[in-house]
Amino acid sequence: MTISWRSDNGCLVKIVVTVKQVPDPNSATLLESDNTLARDREVVLDPGDECGIEEGLQLKEAHGGEVILVSMGPERAKDAIRKGLSMGADRGVLISDVQLAGADALLTARALAAAIKPEQPDLVICATESYDGSTGMVPPMLAELLGLPQLTIAKKVEVDGSTIKVHRQTADGYQVVEASTPALISVTAGIAEPRYASLKGIMAARSKEIKQVGLSDLGIERGEPGETIEGIADAEARKAGAIIEDDGTAVDRIIQVLAQAKVV
Amino acid sequence: MYFTDAHEELRLHIRKFLASEVQPHLEEWEEKTFPDSIFKRFGELGFLGLRYPPEYGGQGGDYFSAVVLSEEMARAGLGGLGMAVDVQTEMATPPVFKFGTEEQKRKWVVPAIRGEHIAALAITEPDAGSDVAGITTVAKRDGDHFVVNGRKIFITSGARCQWALVVTKSDRERGHKGYNLLVIEKGTPGFQVTRTLKKLGMHSSDTAELLFEDCRVPVANLIGEEGDGFKNLMWELQGERMIAAAGAIAGAARIFEYTMDYAQNRQAFGQPISQFQVIKHRLVDMGTKIAAVQAFVYQTAAQWDKGEYPVREISQAKLLATQVACEVADDAIQILGGHGYMHEFPVERAWRNARLGRIGAGSDEIMKEIIAKTYGL
Ligand SMILES: Cc1cc2nc3c(=O)[nH]c(=O)nc-3n(C[C@H](O)[C@H](O)[C@H](O)COP(=O)(O)OP(=O)(O)OC[C@H]3O[C@@H](n4cnc5c(N)ncnc54)[C@H](O)[C@@H]3O)c2cc1C
Ligand SMILES: Cc1cc2nc3c(=O)[nH]c(=O)nc-3n(C[C@H](O)[C@H](O)[C@H](O)COP(=O)(O)OP(=O)(O)OC[C@H]3O[C@@H](n4cnc5c(N)ncnc54)[C@H](O)[C@@H]3O)c2cc1C
Secondary structure, three states, X not given: OOOOOOOOOOOOEEEEEEOOEEEOOOOOOOEOOXXXXXXXXXXXXXXXXXXHHHHHHHHHHHHOEEEXXXXXXXXXXXXXXXXXXXXXXXXXXXXXXHHXXXXXHHHHHHHHHHHHHHHOOOEEEEEOOOOOOOOOOHHHHHXXXXXXXXXXXXXXXXXXXXXXXXXXXXXXXXXXXXXXXXXXXXXXXXXXXXXXXXXXXXXXXXXXXEEEXXXXXXXXXXXXXXXXXXXXXXXXXXOOOOOOOOOOOHHHHHHHHHHHOOOO | OXXXXXHHHHHHHHHHHHHHHHHHHHHHHHHHOOOOHHHHHHHHOOOOOOOOOHHHOOOOOOHHHHHHHHHHHHHOOOOHHHHHHHHHHHHHHHHHHHHOOHHHHXXXXXXXXXXXXXXXXXXXXXXXXXXXXHOXXXXXXXXXXXXXEEEEEEEEOOOOOOEEEEEEEOOOOOHHHHEEEEEEEOOOOOEEEEEEOOOOOOOOOOEEEXXXXXXXXXXXXXXXXXXOHHHHHHHHXXXXXXHHHHHHHHXXXXXXXXXXXXXXXXXXXXXXXXXXXXXXXHHHHHHHHXXXXXXXXXXXXXXXXXXXXXXXXXXXXXXHHHHHHHHHHHHHHHHHOHHHHOOOOHHHHHHHHHHHHOOOOOOHHHHHHHHHHHOOO
């Protein structure tokens, strides 16, 4: 792909935001007999992707351009796209196909890549990981398939001409990482507070385009799964902690315990 | 039947906004009243202009979009703030928008839609409430000004407003043709807030007493034709009562749900109290009344939305919805017992707030007088 931070003044961007519809995080997670997530419950736009949309919209407001939402999911995933369109995104693409049921991360990434490629975006925005599957594998796979540099776990993004700079969240601070566009970034929930859609935005979204495509439109096949779920086990219950009664030596004994655990 | 999926999407955004930016502050605002800045935030999000056309900064929605806002405010238990928002969107600005000139709309409605102005509506006086025609605030024409003298009382947002739509009487005795609606801006010499009043409920709002002493108001601030004030005010009161009904019944529904949940979980004598027949039946009565009135409120709102002028139905809806809200709140306290009487449970506040419904925007008795007239009694 060529570097095309489109336009004469280097300031008109085409941004694709990937958006996933997930079971409402406020309700309990249930699994089907084949260990896939039960989907017959209230679903919402992934809250992480809401932040991605917000960041996309803010970049568009600052630089001009277009925000396109791409989702893979069943027919009703249109609602998730619609919500992003209500917030102000320009149009959507829904990849929907019975063949995609139970897709693993690689197939998800292949399908998304096939839908995104023809758009030739300057920037692809994903959330770092989804609320339900949360493998965190889709963004790196997508970057690879699109041949784009990836800047991950971004909590701040700056665009200057054809350079994109992010603050990459780390355990004890952040790194400043730079790449040239086109590029893919995965963002944290801290990057931007998603806006509330206005009624005007909601009504305008009703006439925005959501193009629906299947596997054959994208020219890809399902292929062998790269990832299957072999089994599911409950996390081990936490054991009760040791209680150290204070007989005057408690401080020393606590230090001993911590030293044994190599905490101090 | 009445709400589209766009309304439902709006509802979710409003609900999320209220939960994250309003409800966390409610306790504080019940003590100190809400900060003006929250109106700016409502304005930014388009919630103060849901029904106004986009040319004026509005959202171009229908009447049910206003109903959604009012219901969500009530469902969030916002009381006084909900009332102040209703005053802004459904009481003070509609007459300016409907009867005002282009210039007047730009000057007063547009900033109110943005939340930069907070507006009040001043009808009631110390010696005239139900008897609107009995007001004595006089606006005497003097060249290109009206000179206003009089007092207004119980005015919601009166202390904080940037302008009030004030109902006045002209000096000449002209019966119902002798009234004028004037926008009077804060800072106009002679316009004074004499005090704010302590009250039973709706504590997050301010309720003020206003004094006009030789207050010179430009004729350009007259809304509608000179002498049409009373007729135009009667139109305003329909919208005011309609939204009061919608908010009251939504508030009742919230308290009912809360009480159902409580009764099913509270144990006494070895069983949930909802299993005692008296309480079970009381809950059923609450739910049944709410369901019936809710349906009637929506039906009437649909008439109002279509541009009909259903005075009887609006008066009936307002009368019933506010009465049911009071009954439900009272039943809820009974079912919660001592907990219901405590400040930390929401029914205590709901009970205090609901009581206003049967007095404001025309009392029960006035609703019945109006309904009686429509029956030819
Ligand atoms: C126990 C379990 C059960 C599962 N059950 C199912 C199931 O029943 N059906 C099913 O489809 N998947 C299911 N998955 C997920 C599936 O295996 C893949 O992991 C999934 O398709 C994509 O990966 P992810 O959700 O982990 O994405 P992550 O890599 O964590 O997602 C990061 C970001 O990538 C983007 N993204 C990911 N997926 C999509 C998408 N579909 N559309 C648009 N953008 C996307 C979003 O921006 C997202 O925030 C399950 C996962 C687990 C662990
Ligand atoms: C918290 C709060 C906020 C308010 N906000 C505003 C506001 O923003 N703007 C505004 O203008 N006003 C406002 N009001 C005033 C409200 O509209 C009046 O209180 C109401 O209209 C009743 O008038 P009143 O208090 O003068 O009662 P009165 O008119 O004195 O009535 C006293 C009693 O007599 C009854 N009565 C009166 N006439 C008749 C009759 N013909 N037949 C039978 N019974 C009758 C009444 O029903 C009532 O029970 C507010 C009031 C409160 C409490």
